[in-house]
Amino acid sequence: MRFIKLVFLVFVFTTMLSTNFLQANLKMKSLEILREVKDVVLGSWDYYVPGVEPAYANGVMHVTNLKGDYNVNLELPGGTIPTNNVEVNGNEITFDLYVEGMLVDVKIVIDGDALTGSGNTDQGPFTMTGTRKK
CATH class of the missing domain: 2.40.128.20 (Calycin beta-barrel core domain)
Structure with a gap:
């Protein structure tokens, strides 16, 4: 039972880290797109x-x-x-x-x-x- 709890906690922790990483990556891409639009001049x-x-x-x-x-x-x-x-x-x-x-x-x-x-x-x-x- 302990092993299952440990695996579950590792899974939840990994999922949370992945989600934060993806959100940060999307935010950086959005900023790059805004910079490109801003710099059309x-x-x-x-x-x-x-x-x-x-x-x-x-x-x-x-x-x-x-x-x-x-x-x-x-x-x-x-x-x-x-x-x-x-x-x-x-x-x-x-x-x-x-x-x-x-x-x-x-x-x-x-x-x-x-x-x-x-x-x-x-x-x-x-x-x-x-x-x-x-």
Whole structure:
């Protein structure tokens, strides 16, 4: 009888440990999926802004995340422009930057490997489109 009780206790204890392990594993997988969804904005993006000076019309936007802080840099033929006040909310990015001393506000929406965006300057609004670099 003692042996049966011992086997039963070992079985119950093993089952409890397995259940806790599976729950912890599922929680980690859920966090990984959430992180992937949250980071759909990460990467490098070729973009085009119609109707602006040619020096600023085409470039590459680099979106990175270092320890929870998102950074956006715009790579243009004439150099790189850093951005400020970067905020990411799901698949939307907002930031501002200075171009030739003028404040530019930008909002971008990511949809898979495509981006659309708009912004405002002292000279008026603009739109932009782009694709993720492979």
